[in-house]
Amino acid sequence: MTTLLDFIKIARIDGVASYCLLRDDGQCLAGTAMYTKNVCTALSRIAKRGQTRREKSDFPPLSGLWIRGTEASLLLIPMGNYTVGVTPSPGRPENDVMTEVLAFLQRIRHQHTVSQKS
Amino acid sequence: MNVIRAILKKNPTIFSIFVITPDETIAHCHPHKALLSQYPTNHLNRFYHDATQLIPGGHELTLAFETTWITLRPLPKNWILAIHHDQKCPQTAIDALQRAATRMTTGVPQRDLLSILTPNALIKGELAPWIRPLIKLRTEITGAPCQNLCHQIMNRWINREDPCQGSLDQLSSMLAATIHDPVMRGHYTEKAKKILTTVPRKKRGEKLA
Numbered sequence: 001m002t003t004l005l006d007f008i009k010i011a012r013i014d015g016v017a018s019y020c021l022l023r024d025d026g027q028c029l030a031g032t033a034m035y036t037k038n039v040c041t042a043l044s045r046i047a048k049r050g051q052t053r054r055e056k057s058d059f060p061p062l063s064g065l066w067i068r069g070t071e072a073s074l075l076l077i078p079m080g081n082y083t084v085g086v087t088p089s090p091g092r093p094e095n096d097v098m099t100e101v102l103a104f105l106q107r108i109r110h111q112h113t114v115s116q117k118s
Numbered sequence: 119m120n121v122i123r124a125i126l127k128k129n130p131t132i133f134s135i136f137v138i139t140p141d142e143t144i145a146h147c148h149p150h151k152a153l154l155s156q157y158p159t160n161h162l163n164r165f166y167h168d169a170t171q172l173i174p175g176g177h178e179l180t181l182a183f184e185t186t187w188i189t190l191r192p193l194p195k196n197w198i199l200a201i202h203h204d205q206k207c208p209q210t211a212i213d214a215l216q217r218a219a220t221r222m223t224t225g226v227p228q229r230d231l232l233s234i235l236t237p238n239a240l241i242k243g244e245l246a247p248w249i250r251p252l253i254k255l256r257t258e259i260t261g262a263p264c265q266n267l268c269h270q271i272m273n274r275w276i277n278r279e280d281p282c283q284g285s286l287d288q289l290s291s292m293l294a295a296t297i298h299d300p301v302m303r304g305h306y307t308e309k310a311k312k313i314l315t316t317v318p319r320k321k322r323g324e325k326l327a
């Protein structure tokens with residue numbers, strides 16, 4: 001079964017400067033990013049809003065969204081009742097980091113499925 | 119508009135662009151493919167501003183849907199530019215579009231912004247003395263109210279032409295093409311010519327230019 005111990009390996013991905021795992025209510029379950037409770041709540045709300053928008057349309061699923069700032073960017077990946085937030089390392093394209101993070105999340109989900117079957 | 123059209127022509131990886139006002143009105147600039155119309159654009163302006171304020175200097179929000187993305191960029195007066203594009207779309211094309219849209223919105227007074235982009239403002243603007251009678255004429259001849267249809271036609275006209283007195287005959291032809299009965303269409307075309315060649319009378323007390 002996938003645990004938080006599996007998830008925190010996200011920090012090993014090249015291009016991930018900091019990360020956080022948020023519950024829908026904004027509770028931070030794990031992470032190295034230093035966000036206040038208010039920011040965490042806002043982040044999960046934004047990710048949820050992005051996802052809800054897509055559900056009302058014929059668009060393919062929302063893989064994620066990113067906000068670009070002057071000094072850093074912030075990636076948000078909605079995953080059911082959770083949101084993964086990642087700050088990419090400086091100079092790394094957000095899309096590349098998102099692809100890597102999505103592949104990582106897929107891998108740990110797959111581990112979960114395999115362990116359930118066995 | 120011509121600069122924007124040129125950028126879009128050069129970059130087939132851009133599917134559609136649209137401009138959203140702070141009151142979430144969509145001034146649809148260029149629907150290149152039908153995909154964008156399926157995307158719920160409601161409250162996208164607010165969504166952009168809520169999201170970008172979360173990090174210092176936030177100035178771009180991108181929504182990734184598998185291989186296509188929607189990139190939101192700021193415009194003057196809290197308007198936003200939304201670009202639906204392929205992920206392979208070069209960043210320079212998005213920058214160029216933002217610059218062109220910024221110039222377009224900066225150079226025009228706030229009250230006139232919509233007159234470039236939306237049918238409603240055109241109906242109320244300087245071209246009203248011709249546009250209103252044309253729409254009225256079409257309604258009288260076909261006997262059916264056609265507000266939605268006329269708005270669609272005007273949106274197409276805005277996308278193809280720079281709305282001005284010189285391109286009104288294009289709008290009139292587009293309206294005529296929606297009348298299926300050839301007799302009615304002929305009748306419309308004849309009367310429309312008179313409307314287009316009429317110079318609007320000045321109101322009493324108004325100074326002549």
